[in-house]
Amino acid sequence: MRENQSLADEYINQLFAIEDETLLAIRSALKADKKEGINIGPYEGKILQFLIKALHIEKIVEIGTLYGYSALWMARALPEQGKLYCLESEPNHFEKAQHFLMKSEVQQKIEIHLGDALSSLQQLSAKAPFDMVFIDANKAGYIKYLDWAEEHIKSGGLIVGDNTFLFGNVFADNSQAHMTINKETIAIMREFNSRLANPKKYNSILLPTAEGMTVAQKL
Template sequence: MRDSVLSNKEEYLNALFSNEKESETKKLSRQYSEEVGRARISVSPPESALISLLVKMHGCKKFVEIGTLTGLSAQYIFESLPEGAELWTLEKEPAHGDKAAQVFAKIDQSKKKIHLVMGDAREELEKLSAQGPFDGVFIDGNKAAYMDYLVWAEKNLRKGGLILADNIFLSGSVWNDPSEQAQRFSDKQVRILREFNERLADSELYQSAIAPTQEGLFIAIKK
């Protein structure tokens, strides 16, 4: 990499945490995300490494992921959980869930478990409450439902629980970026993400910070 010509920070970080170094099942998840036309929203290698590290440092044993896609981020979370831990990952789209299930079937779950939950997350989360309290949640689903997910997390995470939320910049739309990519989000999505970010930034409720990844990753600990 030292002799390579890299034009920007994103290229440099992707070279450091290259997906060429990923396991075969992670590569399979990336392949499947391309097949369903959603490769663009898969977590990047640098983001994946950060999420994995945060989950491991926090010592989470019962974790919930909202937004499975084809199972890539779930694998990074799962490998950072200790023995005896459980991960529940929620997905609404059957085509995505089918791909994720194929990937999860190839993963050793003899010492910890992945539970793929299909259906609308807002409905399935209420059913999942009986399994709580949980140690952490990764929010990466329907942007218009982020506040609903957060309200659920506040009720079902233990004190000191970890909240990770991806895509909180909405391509810059939360600060009125004039770019075409930012303008593709609806007024409702922008309003909800602003409200979501403001709540996680409330120091009376959370100890929090934002990792300025390309799309923004909120990191918060529930007080």
């Protein structure tokens, strides 16, 4: 969880990831609803922006939008013709994301889809190939999301997964496992990281952010 920022986090945020009023408003709403800890932080949003700009990414799918914080970081990095397809399964989260994103200066680049992620992904398949898939949803679904991403992303495109340390469980032994994470979910996340670590298929790295962010470029 990201409730507490380290001094290093604060330093990076102040230099490289300064938030404007809209980003701050989203984080304020998350905090008021006691959901701030499950959202990415400012410098993680800047990492996503950096990747999008550096690789000239134009078409993105985000699986798990919450209130739209990460979506806003990404949409702002897209070129004018870029498109971000946001998938959210929770109606309340969808409404909050609509509220913030559809009032932003990049609203024309964003489509928000409400419903089960796998059903929404099936509907988006016709728009493939995509340049990037950002996965930040229910952890038990990561392998199914990866299966879809591998099939629908172009060569040279990115697959990015957040929370891939799974609160430390991917590298902890069973006696140290986080009480709220079951063994099946731990196995799923380990498989997710292992598949993306395959040098025959990906140029990849697991960034040691607060919760772990796996970044893989399809070869």
